[in-house]
Amino acid sequence: MTAALDLRGVTKQFGDHPVLRGLDLTVEAGQIFGFIGENGAGKTTTMRLILGLERPDAGSLQVFGQPVTFGRTPTNKMIGYLPDVPAFYGDMSAREYLRLCAAITAGDPADIAPLLHEVGLADDHRHIAGFSRGMKQRLGIAQALLGKPQLLICDEPTSALDPAGRNDFLTLLSGLRGSLTIVLSTHILTDVERICDHVGILHDGVLQEQGPLAALKNKYAQAAISLTFASEAETATAAKILNILASTPAASTQQAPAAPTPLTLPYTGDYAPAATRVMAALAQAGLAPLTFARVDPTLDQVFMEVIRSTTPD
Numbered sequence: 001m002t003a004a005l006d007l008r009g010v011t012k013q014f015g016d017h018p019v020l021r022g023l024d025l026t027v028e029a030g031q032i033f034g035f036i037g038e039n040g041a042g043k044t045t046t047m048r049l050i051l052g053l054e055r056p057d058a059g060s061l062q063v064f065g066q067p068v069t070f071g072r073t074p075t076n077k078m079i080g081y082l083p084d085v086p087a088f089y090g091d092m093s094a095r096e097y098l099r100l101c102a103a104i105t106a107g108d109p110a111d112i113a114p115l116l117h118e119v120g121l122a123d124d125h126r127h128i129a130g131f132s133r134g135m136k137q138r139l140g141i142a143q144a145l146l147g148k149p150q151l152l153i154c155d156e157p158t159s160a161l162d163p164a165g166r167n168d169f170l171t172l173l174s175g176l177r178g179s180l181t182i183v184l185s186t187h188i189l190t191d192v193e194r195i196c197d198h199v200g201i202l203h204d205g206v207l208q209e210q211g212p213l214a215a216l217k218n219k220y221a222q223a224a225i226s227l228t229f230a231s232e233a234e235t236a237t238a239a240k241i242l243n244i245l246a247s248t249p250a251a252s253t254q255q256a257p258a259a260p261t262p263l264t265l266p267y268t269g270d271y272a273p274a275a276t277r278v279m280a281a282l283a284q285a286g287l288a289p290l291t292f293a294r295v296d297p298t299l300d301q302v303f304m305e306v307i308r309s310t311t312p313d
């Protein structure tokens with residue numbers, strides 16, 4: 001099947017500052033792809049290259065098998081784009097604005113009412129100037145979806161939203177799953193964890209990792225059990241016991257920390273057998289933890305580990 005996005009060996013330099021150093025990136029059709037990287041990693045530059053707004057120094061970019069050309073690239077007919085803070089004409093209503101967009105992009109005005117409904121905006125005369133940031137972002141999505149794109153690119157779409165607005169926006173984006181391909185460029189990793197099924201990590205000008213979120217978590221982060229005890233003495237005893245347990249493949253522990261620092265026991269395999277072994281060992285020693293919690297691996301851990309492993313000492 002033709003990939004929604006296929007970038008090969010893309011390099012881009014501003015002056016003497018190299019930003020992309022041979023970027024390979026593939027997004028398959030239907031994915032919700034989280035494109036993540038630190039501030040200044042080159043995410044927006046990559047988006048601008050895909051939209052034909054920047055010219056690559058080298059390499060090739062394809063959207064659904066068609067080459068991206070610098071300037072008015074025909075591939076943009078297949079793309080809807082939502083910038084971080086979209087700009088609107090404040091004295092227009094949402095409908096008037098979308099009608100203008102439809103006229104410019106040869107979109108169908110008949111799509112406006114269903115689109116406003118889909119993004120949860122009232123089809124009334126209220127001026128955009130009075131919209132909240134969350135409402136503006138909803139209008140931005142409606143505008144991006146107006147031409148019925150196959151690929152939706154969102155560049156840092158939640159960075160200006162408060163937690164409630166972010167939650168609403170992610171629910172809206174997640175509801176589009178299955179109807180088109182989405183690339184979500186961001187450094188807010190919890191957003192990516194919430195809605196993306198695939199992830200690419202941009203660092204030092206190249207994609208250091210790319211794959212299903214679950215597979216990357218398996219590769220780079222480890223599930224753990226976190227325990228706290230009532231006293232320093234109990235913590236030390238538990239650490240000793242669990243160190244003994246670490247000689248089995250099920251669990252290992254860090255150095256005994258001073259109370260009340262939790263003990264963290266990474267484990268492999270399923271949670272239930274690992275937890276049962278830990279509880280049995282503690283029960284045998286007459287130790288009752290104050291808290292016993294499963295800690296799932298996070299994208300944050302994956303990201304930090306990828307950055308750490310690819311940054312020279």
Ligand SMILES: Nc1ncnc2c1ncn2[C@@H]1O[C@H](COP(=O)(O)OP(=O)(O)OP(=O)(O)O)[C@@H](O)[C@H]1O
Binds near residue numbers: 015043044
């Ligand atoms: N037109 C330009 N001229 C010169 N330098 C630029 C230009 N556009 C981007 N840069 C530089 O390229 C680097 C990458 O910027 P870019 O905006 O692509 O990063 P980003 O990953 O989107 O960062 P952020 O998360 O902060 O938005 C930065 O150092 C930026 O200053």
